[in-house]
Amino acid sequence: MNIITSLLPVAAVGISLIGAIFIILTNRRPNLRESVTLLIAVGKFLLVLSMLPTVLAGGGFVFTLAELIPGVPLQLRVDAMGMFFALVASFLWICTSIYSIGYMRALQEHDQTRYYASFAVAISATIGVAFSANLLTLYLFYEMLSLSTYPLVTHERNAEARVSGRKYLTYILGTSIGFALPAMLIVYAIAGTLDFTSGGILSNTGVSPGTVALLLVLFVAGFAKAGIMPFHGWLPAAMVAPTPVSSFLHGVAVVKVGVFSILRVIFDILGPDLLRSLDLGMALTYFVSITILAASLIALTQDNLKRRLAYSTIGQLSYMILGAGMLTAAGMTGGVLHIAMHAFGKITLFFCAGAIYVASHKKYISEMDGLGRQMPITFGAFALGAMSIIGLPPLGGFISKWYLAVGALQADQMPLLLVLLTSSLLNAAYFLPIVYRAFFAPSPAGTAETGIREAPLFCLLPLSVTAICSLALFFYPNVFLRLVEMAIAP
Amino acid sequence: MTSNLPLYVIAAPLLTAFVVNLAGRFWRGSVAILSLGALVFSTISAGLVLQQVLTHGTIHYTVGGWQAPWGIELVIDPLAALMLLLISVVALLATFSALASARQELPGREHLFFTLYLILISGLLGLAVTGDAFNLYVLLEITSITTYCLIAMGKGRAPLASFNYIIMGTIGACFYLLGVGYLYMLTGSLNMADIHGILPGMYGSISVATAFAFLLVGVWIKMAFLPLHGWLPNAYSLAPSSTSVLIAPLMTKVSVFLMIRIIFSIFSPDYAFFQHVGVQHLIVWAAALGILIASGLALAQTDLKRMLSYIIVAEVGYMVGGVWLANTTAMTGAILHIVNDALMTLCLFLAASAIVYRLGDSKLASMKGLYRRMPLTMAAFTIGAFSMIGVPPTAGFFSKWYLILGGIQAGPWAWVYVAALLISSLVNAILFFRIIEIAYFQGGGEHGHDAVPRQEACAWQLSPLLLSAVALLAIGMAAGPLVEHLIIPALPAGF
Numbered sequence: 012m013n014i015i016t017s018l019l020p021v022a023a024v025g026i027s028l029i030g031a032i033f034i035i036l037t038n039r040r041p042n043l044r045e046s047v048t049l050l051i052a053v054g055k056f057l058l059v060l061s062m063l064p065t066v067l068a069g070g071g072f073v074f075t076l077a078e079l080i081p082g083v084p085l086q087l088r089v090d091a092m093g094m095f096f097a098l099v100a101s102f103l104w105i106c107t108s109i110y111s112i113g114y115m116r117a118l119q120e121h122d123q124t125r126y127y128a129s130f131a132v133a134i135s136a137t138i139g140v141a142f143s144a145n146l147l148t149l150y151l152f153y154e155m156l157s158l159s160t161y162p163l164v165t166h167e168r169n170a171e172a173r174v175s176g177r178k179y180l181t182y183i184l185g186t187s188i189g190f191a192l193p194a195m196l197i198v199y200a201i202a203g204t205l206d207f208t209s210g211g212i213l214s215n216t217g218v219s220p221g222t223v224a225l226l227l228v229l230f231v232a233g234f235a236k237a238g239i240m241p242f243h244g245w246l247p248a249a250m251v252a253p254t255p256v257s258s259f260l261h262g263v264a265v266v267k268v269g270v271f272s273i274l275r276v277i278f279d280i281l282g283p284d285l286l287r288s289l290d291l292g293m294a295l296t297y298f299v300s301i302t303i304l305a306a307s308l309i310a311l312t313q314d315n316l317k318r319r320l321a322y323s324t325i326g327q328l329s330y331m332i333l334g335a336g337m338l339t340a341a342g343m344t345g346g347v348l349h350i351a352m353h354a355f356g357k358i359t360l361f362f363c364a365g366a367i368y369v370a371s372h373k374k375y376i377s378e379m380d381g382l383g384r385q386m387p388i389t390f391g392a393f394a395l396g397a398m399s400i401i402g403l404p405p406l407g408g409f410i411s412k413w414y415l416a417v418g419a420l421q422a423d424q425m426p427l428l429l430v431l432l433t434s435s436l437l438n439a440a441y442f443l444p445i446v447y448r449a450f451f452a453p454s455p456a457g458t459a460e461t462g463i464r465e466a467p468l469f470c471l472l473p474l475s476v477t478a479i480c481s482l483a484l485f486f487y488p489n490v491f492l493r494l495v496e497m498a499i500a501p
Numbered sequence: 502m503t504s505n506l507p508l509y510v511i512a513a514p515l516l517t518a519f520v521v522n523l524a525g526r527f528w529r530g531s532v533a534i535l536s537l538g539a540l541v542f543s544t545i546s547a548g549l550v551l552q553q554v555l556t557h558g559t560i561h562y563t564v565g566g567w568q569a570p571w572g573i574e575l576v577i578d579p580l581a582a583l584m585l586l587l588i589s590v591v592a593l594l595a596t597f598s599a600l601a602s603a604r605q606e607l608p609g610r611e612h613l614f615f616t617l618y619l620i621l622i623s624g625l626l627g628l629a630v631t632g633d634a635f636n637l638y639v640l641l642e643i644t645s646i647t648t649y650c651l652i653a654m655g656k657g658r659a660p661l662a663s664f665n666y667i668i669m670g671t672i673g674a675c676f677y678l679l680g681v682g683y684l685y686m687l688t689g690s691l692n693m694a695d696i697h698g699i700l701p702g703m704y705g706s707i708s709v710a711t712a713f714a715f716l717l718v719g720v721w722i723k724m725a726f727l728p729l730h731g732w733l734p735n736a737y738s739l740a741p742s743s744t745s746v747l748i749a750p751l752m753t754k755v756s757v758f759l760m761i762r763i764i765f766s767i768f769s770p771d772y773a774f775f776q777h778v779g780v781q782h783l784i785v786w787a788a789a790l791g792i793l794i795a796s797g798l799a800l801a802q803t804d805l806k807r808m809l810s811y812i813i814v815a816e817v818g819y820m821v822g823g824v825w826l827a828n829t830t831a832m833t834g835a836i837l838h839i840v841n842d843a844l845m846t847l848c849l850f851l852a853a854s855a856i857v858y859r860l861g862d863s864k865l866a867s868m869k870g871l872y873r874r875m876p877l878t879m880a881a882f883t884i885g886a887f888s889m890i891g892v893p894p895t896a897g898f899f900s901k902w903y904l905i906l907g908g909i910q911a912g913p914w915a916w917v918y919v920a921a922l923l924i925s926s927l928v929n930a931i932l933f934f935r936i937i938e939i940a941y942f943q944g945g946g947e948h949g950h951d952a953v954p955r956q957e958a959c960a961w962q963l964s965p966l967l968l969s970a971v972a973l974l975a976i977g978m979a980a981g982p983l984v985e986h987l988i989i990p991a992l993p994a995g996f
Contacts, residue, residue: 078981080902085894085978151893158892165942173942180934188891188926193905193919200909 015065017072020087023058023097024139027051031131038124045112048127052108055134056101059094066094067493079147083205088144090207091497092278092347096271097141098494099351100264103358104134106473107259110362113469114255117369125162126253132159137264140271146195146205146280149272150187153234156268157183163256164249175248182235182245191233191272194226198280207275209500211282220289223281227291230276231298236269237332238325240302246325250317254365257317262357266324267350270331274347278499283338293424295336299329300430307437314375316364319441320357326434327353327400333427334415342418343499344492349411351491352399355481356408359396362474363389366466376445383449385463388471390449392478397442399481402435407484504553507562507577510546510585511626513539514592518619525612532611533600536619540596543626544589551582555990561632569632570692576632576766580836580991584629584758587840591750591847592622594965598851599743601961602858606741607654614654618747621647625755634681634767635691637759641677641723645670648752651744652736662735669722669732677719683712684767693766704772713773716763724756726821727791730814734798737813738806738863742854745806750847753813754839757820761835764824765993774827781825782914788822789921791815796928805853805863808932809846812889815925816842822918823904829992831907837988838900841888841976845897848885848969852878855958855966871940875957879940881970886933888973891926896976899984901926 030051037044062072072089079085089097111130115123136159139152157180165176199205201222202212213223235242249261260266277286286292306326313319327349334346366389367373371382383390395406402412412431419427465471484491517539524531554560554577562575577585599618603611624644631637649670653663685691687708688699703709718729725733733753737745764773774781792815799811820842823835853863855878860867872879888897901922908919957963976983 077978078985079894079899079978080981081985084981147893154892158887162941168942173938177934177938180930184890184930185927188930189923192926193923196902196905196909200906 013069014071014073014088016074018074019058019062020072020089020142021074021076023055023062023101024087024135024142026055026058026135027131027138028135031128031135034128034131035124041123044124044127048108048111048131049105051131052101052105052134055138056105059097059101059138062089063094063098063490066091066497067490069497073144080199082203083145083147083199085148085151086144087139087142087148088207089142091494092275093141093143095347095491095494095498096267096350097138098491099354100134100137100141100267103259103263103354103477106358106362106477107255109469110258110365110473111255113467113471114253114365114369117467117470118253120166120253122166126166129159129162130256130259133163133260133264137268140268143207143275145207146198146276149275150191150195153191153236153268153272154184154187156265157187157236160256160260160265163260164252166253166256167251172251175251178248179245182242186233186235186242189233190229194229194233197222197226197229205280207279209279211278211280211285213280214282214285223285223289224291227281227286227295230281231273231295231332234269234272234276236265237273238266238269238302238328239299239332240305240325243302243306243325247318247321250315250321254317254361254368257321258358258361258365261321262324262361263354266328267354270328270350273332274335277335278343283343287338292336292338293422296333296424296427299332299336300427302326302329303333303430303434304437307434307441310441311437314377316367316374316376316379316445317361319376320360320364323400323438323441324357326438327357330412330415330431330434333430334411334418337418337422337424337427339418339421340499341414341421344495345411345414345416345418347495347498348414348488348491349408352407352411352481352484355477355484356396356399356406359392359474359477359481360400362470362477363393363396366470366474369470370466371463376448378455379445380448380452381454382463383446384454386465388465388475390446392474393449394446395478395481397446401438401442405482405485407481407488409485410488504560505562506546506553507550507560507575507585507630508564510543510550510589511623511630513542513546513623514619514626515623518616518623521619522612522616525615529611532615536596536600536615537593539619540589540593540622543622544586544593547582547585547589550577551579551586554579554582555986562630570690570695573636574632574692574694575630576694577630578991578993579987580758580761580993581629583836583840583987583991584755585626587843588622588625588629588751588755591843592625592747594847594969595747595750595851597965598746598854598962601959602741602743602746602854605858606656606743610654614651614743617647617650618744621651621747625751628755628759632693632766633691634684634693634696637762638674638678638681641759642674644752644755645674645723648744648748651748652740654744655739655741657739658735659739659741662732662739666732666736669729673719673722673729675719676715676722680712680715680719683708683715687712693762696767697769700768700772704776709772710777713763713768716767717760720756720759720763721821724753724760724817724821725814726788726817727795727814730791730795730817733814734807734810737810738804742857746847746850746854749809749813749850750843753817754820754843757817757824757835757839760821761824761993770827770993774825781827784825785822785915785918788818788825789918792818792822792921792925796925799932800928803865805856805865805868805936806850808865809849809853812929812932813846816846819901819904819922819925822921823907826907826911826915826918828907828910830903830910832992833984833988834900834903834905834907836991837903837984840988841896841900841973844969844972844976845885845888848881848966848973849889851962851966851969852882852885855962858958858962859956865936865939868936868940869943874955876955877963878958878966881966883937884970884973886929886937888977890929890933894974894977896973896980899977899980903984
C-alpha cells in the first residue's frame with residue numbers, strides 16, 4: 012500500500028472554504044455568485060475523483076496540516092472508506108447547488124449570500140470528516156459542520172426557526188461536547204493516539220470490558236447527527252430549513268457524517284474484534300432496531316411530507332449502524348453501502364418535496380391528491396426514490412438491503428432479519444400511498460385547473476439525475492462495492 | 502548578568518506614566534503616543550527576554566547590584582518570561598481600545614486615567630518577575646490600588662463596587678502579608694529562593710502550614726476563587742470599558758501565576774500537594790464546585806459584561822483545579838489556559854467595549870440585530886465565544902483538552918472536576934448562543950429587507966479585536982509546537 016503525501020486532499024477540503032470567501036465578495040452580483048458556487052462544486056468533485064484511481068489501486072493520500080497535540084496531528088488521509096463517502100457527498104453537492112439556484116430564486120429567498128457561503132463551509136467540513144486521519148481531526152470538522160449549518164437551519168429567522176435552531180444545537184453540540192469529547196479523551200488517555208487504524212487502536216491495551224462498553228455508549232450518543240433514538244429529535248425540527256438544506260444536509264451530509272463517525276469509531280478505533288469478543292456489536296444492533304421500527308411507525312403518522320421524510324431518514328440511518336454492528340462481512344458491507352444508496356434515494360425524495368413546494372406551495376401529503384398528473388416528472392422521480400428506500404429492485408437500495416439481510420443470516424440473528432423485513436414493509440406503507448394518491452386519487456374539486464406546472468428546470472434537472480443514479484446504482488454498484496470491500500477488509 | 506532588559510520592560514510603562522501625566526495636560530494627543538510607545542517597547546523587550554531565557558536559561562537579575570538574599574532579586578524563569586510577554590501583548594492590544602473608550606467615557610481626564618493605567622501595567626509586569634516575597638506584596642498593592650481607582654472612575658455604582666473591592670482586596674493583601682510575616686519569622690528571609698532552601702527542614706511545623714494557608718487565601722481573594730469572588734462581578738462590569746478591557750484579561754491570570762509561584766518557588770510541590778492529606782482533593786473539588794456555581798450564576802445575568810465576569814470566575818476554577826491536580830498534563834493545561842484565557846477574555850471584552858462604545862450599554866436586550874449593525878465586531882465576538890465554549894481549532898479547546906486529560910490521569914477522585922469542565926463548556930455554549938440568537942434573530946426587521954445602518958466600532962477598537970480573534974485561531978492551529986517549545990519549558994521546576 013503506497014501512501015502519497017499530497018496536497019490533493021487539502022485542496023479537496025479547502026476549495027469550498029476559499030470559495031466561501033469569493034461567494035461573500037460577490038454578494039451584489041447573484042449570477043457571478045452562483046457561478047462561483049457551481050464552479051467550486053464541480054472543482055471539488057473533480058478533485059475527489061482524481062484521487063479515486065489511486066485509492067482503487069490500494070493507495071492513498073496523506074497530508075499533515077498542523078501538530079495539535081503530541082501524537083495527534085491535524086491530518087487528512089484519503090482511504091477507501093473516506094473516498095467512498097467523499098465521492099457520494101461531493102457528487103450530490105453539485106446536484107444540490109443546481110437545485111439551490113432553482114429553489115432559492117423561484118421563492119425569491121432572502122440572504123442568499125449567507126446561505127451559499129454557509130453551504131460552502133458545510134461541504135468543506137463534510138469532506139473534512141471523510142478525509143480525517145484521526146479522531147481529533149474528525150471531531151474538528153464535525154463541530155465545524157454543526158456550527159456552519161446553524162445559519163442554514165435557522166434561515167427563516169422567525170420564531171419557529173429560532174426554536175428549531177436551539178434544538179438543533181442542543182442535541183448536536185450538546186452531545187458532542189458532553190459525550191464524544193470525553194470519550195475521545197479517554198481513548199487518548201488509554202492508547203496515546205487517535206489515529207484511525209484498521210482493526211482499532213484499543214485491541215492490545217488491556218482495556219477493561221466496562222470501559223469499552225462505556226466508550227461505545229459515549230460515542231454512539233456523542234455523534235447525535237446519526238439520529239439514533241433518543242437523540243433524534245433535532246432532525247424533524249431541522250426540517251424548518253429551506254428544502255435544499257434539508258435534502259443535502261439532513262438527507263446526506265450532516266446525518267451521514269454522524270453515521271460515518273460512528274462507523275469509523277467501530278471499525279478503526281474500538282475495533283470489530285474487540286467489540287465482537289464482548290458481544291457489544293450485537294447489543295448495538297438490537298438497540299438501533301428500536302429506532303428502525305419506531306421511526307418508521309412515526310413516519311406513518313406524519314402528514315407534512317418533509318417530516319415524514321425526516322422520520323424515514325432516522326430509520327434508514329440506523330440500518331447503517333445495524334449493518335456495522337453485525338460485524339459480519341456482509342453486514343458491514345451492507346451498512347456502509349447503504350450510506351450511498353440511501354443518499355441518492357433520499358436526496359431525490361427531498362428534491363421532489365421541494366419541487367412540489369416551489370410549484371404548488373403544498374407541504375402536506377393530504378393536499379397532494381392528483382398532483383402527480385400535473386407534475387409527472389417530479390412524482391416519477393419520487394416513485395423511484397421511494398422504491399430505492401424501500402429496497403425494491405431494480406434500484407440501488409435493494410443491493411444494500413440484500414447485503415444487510417445476508418449479514419443478519421451470517422450472524423445467525425433471525426430477529427434482525429425480521430426487523431429488516433418489517434421495516435421494509437413499513438417503508439412501503441408510508442411511501443407508496445403518496446405515489447398512489449398523486450397519480451390515481453381524484454384531484455380535490457376545483458383545483459384541477461389551477462395551472463400547477465412542473466418546477467423550474469434548475470429544480471427538475473437535479474432530481475431527475477439523482478433518481479436515475481438510484482436506478483443506475485443497481486446495475487453498476489461496482490466502484491462503490493469495491494471501495495466498501497477495501498474499507499472493511501481487515 | 503549584564504543585560505538590564507528585564508528591568509526596562511517594567512520601567513518603561515512606569516516612567517511613561519509620569520510623563521503622560523505631565524505632557525497630557527498640555528497636549529491631549531501625547532497620551533496615545535506615549536502609552537502606546539512605552540507598551541510597544543515593553544512588548545518587544547519582553548519578546549527578547551523570552552528568547553534569551555529560552556536559549557540561556559533562567560535570568561537572575563539583582564537590582565542595583567545588591568546580592569540576594571539581601572537585595573531585591575528579579576527571577577525570570579521561562580514561565581515568568583512567558584507572563585511578561587503575555588501581559589505586555591494583552592496590555593498593548595487593550596490600550597488601543599482603552600484610548601478610544603476613554604476619550605468617550607472620561608473626556609478631559611485621559612491623562613489621569615492613563616497615569617494609573619500604566620502604573621498598573623508595570624505592577625503586573627513586576628509581579629511576573631519578582632523573586633522576593635515581600636516585593637510581591639508591594640507590587641500586589643500597587644496593582645490593587647491603581648485598580649481601585651480605575652474602577653471607581655466608572656459611572657453609577659462604580660465607586661461602590663470599587664469600595665467593596667477595596668475591602669476584599671485589603672483583606673486579601675493582609676492575609677498575604679501575614680503569611681509573609683510568618684515566613685520571615687521562621688526563616689529570617691524574604692527572598693523566595695532563600696526561603697525555598699530553608700523551609701524543607703521545618704515542613705512538619707504548624708507555622709509553615711499557617712503561612713502557606715495565609716498566602717494561598719490571600720491570592721485566592723485576588724483571583725476571585727469562588728467563594729471569595731463576591732467583589733469581582735460588580736467591579737468588572739461597572740468599571741469603565743477602558744478599565745475592564747485591561748483588568749479582566751490580566752488580573753485573575755496573574756494571580757493564578759502568583760499561586761504557582763507560591764507553590765513552586767516558595768514552597769515545593771511535594772509540600773503543597775502531598776504533605777497534608779486530603780487538602781489537594783478538597784481544593785480540586787472546591788474548584789469544580791466553583792466552576793459549576795459560577796457558570797450557573799452566569800446564566801442568570803442579563804448584561805454582557807456581568808455575564809463575562811462570571812465566566813471569568815468559572816475560568817479561575819479551571820486553572821486552580823488544573824494546578825492542584827498536580828500532574829504534568831494538567832499543569833500544562835493550566836499554564837496554556839492562562840495564556841488562552843487571557844486572550845479569549847481580551848477578545849470578548851474588546852468586543853464588549855466596542856459594543857458599549859456604539860450602543861451605550863452592554864445589556865443583552867440591546868444587542869438585537871447586532872450581526873447586521875456591527876458584522877466584524879460580532880464575527881470576532883463569535884470566535885471568542887467559540888473559544889470559550891471550546892470548539893476546535895480555537896485556542897480554548899486545547900487548554901481544555903489538557904485540563905480534562907489531566908483530570909482523567911489524576912484518577913477517579915478527579916472526575917468531579919472533569920464533569921465540571923464539560924458541564925461548564927455546555928453552559929458556555931448556552932450562554933453564547935443565547936447572545937448569538939438575540940443578535941442574529943431579533944431586530945433588523947422581518948427577513949432583514951429593511952436596512953439596519955451598518956455602524957462598526959472605530960478602527961482603534963476594531964483592529965485589536967480582530968487581531969485577538971485571529972490570535973485565538975492561530976494559537977489553536979499552532980497548539981502542538983506552542984506547547985512543546987513554550988509551555989513545557991515553562992512548567993515550574995521541581996515537577
